[in-house]
Amino acid sequence: MIVVERTFTVTATPGAVLGYLQDFANAQEWDPSARRTSRVGSGPIAPGAHWRHIRKMWGVTTELTYTLIAAEPDRLIFHGRSESATCTDLVVLHPVPGGTEVTYRMELELHGLAQLATPLLRGEFEKLATGGVTAVTAALDDLSRPAGLRRRLGAATPNRLPTPAEETGI
Template sequence: MIVVERMFAVTAAPGAVLAYLRDFANAQEWDPSALATHRLGAGPIAPGAHWRHVRKLFGVTAELTYTLIAAEPGRLVFHGRSEGATCVDTVTLGPAADGTAVTYRTEIEMHGLAKLATPVMRAEIEKLASGSVAAVTAALEGTAVHRRFGAATPNRLTTTPLEETG
């Protein structure tokens, strides 16, 4: 299993951060491996909502279906599944001096022959996680999020080392 966790702070208000990250379609803006992400179905974004997420890693395109399985104040949990992997993404929010502290944890279990690629995938996922922090921070601090979800001011980005298990 691959486990990667990043902690960072943004100046966007917790409500804006939660609203933005709750809609997994926004992953297309901050996931460097994403080719396309769109919602399956309609209605409010609540537990049970699904998204189709197409990503490309090492030249291989994979389609995952993500489901929002928990949406609580300060916590979101998404479950992603493809033929080659199962992912659980957990987002927790807390107070920061001038905004919101975000912890994004991804747990990835490779399946079948793809499991043999776990050591190589681990290095790529680490790199993607760092790129994702910068991109999601920029998205949350950007004017589009400001217009859609509330005020944001320049960020004071901090990160913590990733955690992994084998």
């Protein structure tokens, strides 16, 4: 199993941080490996909501389906799954003077032949986490700026990914 954890402080309030991170589609703005992330379904973002998360590492593109398992005022839990991996992301928030302390923990278990790559991927995920902290800190700090002074992060991407049937035309 690969476990990566980072703790960092941002200027945004815990409520703003929770609102931003609760929508996993925002991961495409700060996850260096993310290519496209989009909500599956509609309605309020609450436990049970799903996202398609397409990532690329070492030239290999994989798709995970993420589900919001828990959403509490100080904690979020996401569960990601694909044929080759299971991932749990835990976000814990603590109010601090001038902002929020965020602890982001990812636990990744590879399955089948992919499990053989665990030692190689551990270092890669450590590097991705370091880059991700820089990007997510910028995105979260931006939330504390007045709306007219916020900058647009990430690439323009569709809010909704096509379904597999739409992609294949079936």
